[in-house]
Amino acid sequence: MSDDFLSLPDNVLWQRALKYYHEHNFFMVHEVLEVLWKRDTDRKGAFYQAFLQVAVSFYHYGNANFIGARQLARLAIARLNDMPHDFHGVDIKGFLTAYEATMLPLLSNAPGLKPLNGSEAPQITHL
Structure with a gap:
């Protein structure tokens, strides 16, 4: 984790996370998101943790670590299902639907899995 992130306010960090995404x-x-998650132990912390898990699942999927990606995807889906349909200005329901569709080959152990191209990741849309 970069120490540079520790001094930044939450809204700047969230925008930076979206930029990187x-x-x-x-x-x-x-x-x-690890910085944000550790700062907030409430509902917003769970939100950051869910998107952290999404990011790590994509990272693993892109590096052909299908087992790690699958584990993180299941955790992320469970967390996102616990969130309101819109939270922190994000269309959680829409993102979750697109995320599950993207991860379906991985979650269903489809034959011939290939590493995920980052451009296949669904967009995070704001309401």
């Missing part, structure tokens, strides 16, 4: 830099998404 849209650049498909899932490792850095994890780094930023």
Whole structure:
């Protein structure tokens, strides 16, 4: 984790995480969201943890670590299912639907799995 992130306010960190996500830099998404998750132990912390798990699942999937990706995807889906349909300005329901569709080959142990291309990750949309 970069010490530079520790001094930044939550809203700046969230925007930075979104920037990294849209650049498909899932490792850095994890780094930023880890700071936010550790700061917030309430509902918002669970939100950050869910998206941290999403990012790590994509990171593993992209590196052909299908077991790790599958484990993180299941955790992320469970957490996202516990969130309201919109939270922190994010369309959770829409994202979850797209995320599950993206992860379906992995979660169903489809034959011939290939590493995920970052561009296949669903967009995070704001309401």
